[in-house]
Amino acid sequence: MKTVVIVQSNYIPWRGYFAMIAMADELILLDSVQYTKNDWRNRNLIKTPSGPQWLTIPIERHFGQAIDQARIVAGDWAEQHIRAIEHNYRRANAFEETIAWLFPGLRTAGGFRLLTEVNAYLIAEISGRLGVARTIRRCTDIAPRGALANMEPTERLIHLCSSVGGTRYLTGQAARAYLVPDKFEQAGIEVKWMDYEGLPEYSQCWTGFEPRVSTIDLLLNCGRLSRDFLQAPN
Numbered sequence: 001m002k003t004v005v006i007v008q009s010n011y012i013p014w015r016g017y018f019a020m021i022a023m024a025d026e027l028i029l030l031d032s033v034q035y036t037k038n039d040w041r042n043r044n045l046i047k048t049p050s051g052p053q054w055l056t057i058p059i060e061r062h063f064g065q066a067i068d069q070a071r072i073v074a075g076d077w078a079e080q081h082i083r084a085i086e087h088n089y090r091r092a093n094a095f096e097e098t099i100a101w102l103f104p105g106l107r108t109a110g111g112f113r114l115l116t117e118v119n120a121y122l123i124a125e126i127s128g129r130l131g132v133a134r135t136i137r138r139c140t141d142i143a144p145r146g147a148l149a150n151m152e153p154t155e156r157l158i159h160l161c162s163s164v165g166g167t168r169y170l171t172g173q174a175a176r177a178y179l180v181p182d183k184f185e186q187a188g189i190e191v192k193w194m195d196y197e198g199l200p201e202y203s204q205c206w207t208g209f210e211p212r213v214s215t216i217d218l219l220l221n222c223g224r225l226s227r228d229f230l231q232a233p234n
Contacts, residue, residue: 003192004166006030006139006157008067009119010040011057012126012214016172016196019230022132023194024170027123028160030139031067031116032148035059041067042115044214048088049206052213055081059115068116068140078110085216092205094223101129102216126215131227137164154180158187168192202229
């Protein structure tokens, strides 16, 4: 059984993204689809004493562009994000341990011009630190962009999954709105729905627990123990 996850790339995604990667054998980044403004592609949340705060990568605006065509506005966004993380997490339990690789990683990502390159690089870096490193491919490495664009959503997912030998497709609950499980079954692929309920709370800075923030919050607070918080207790 080979489990495949196919998702759009996000900027420093929340831990549910990596909990799903942890259950897969291979990750395919579906970045040939349309870029959506004010979404998770180019931004994510960190926790601050006054509540969640966005870290946003500025993107050049072009109508109808795909995620992998989205270009970053030249500037020092990476340094701005580093300063925000340092200001809000300097008292976190695993701050020094985590920034030793996170800040150099953000600075490397700051040199890329395409959003998809930033996201893919940081997803791979974070996956490695969480101990869930997997094979990561781009959808356009598997099939031509034009061919993918001409497929309806379920057909496209089946094609990508079967092309890499996938026999199980793991996806989030939001996909129920458009995915046709019967077509996967006809193609010999089992559909498994990701359940994020029961992910355990961990010790965060500031009062209360905020589950919606980027996975870097988990890493800055828990360091080497972060993997323990990617699955619900048995």
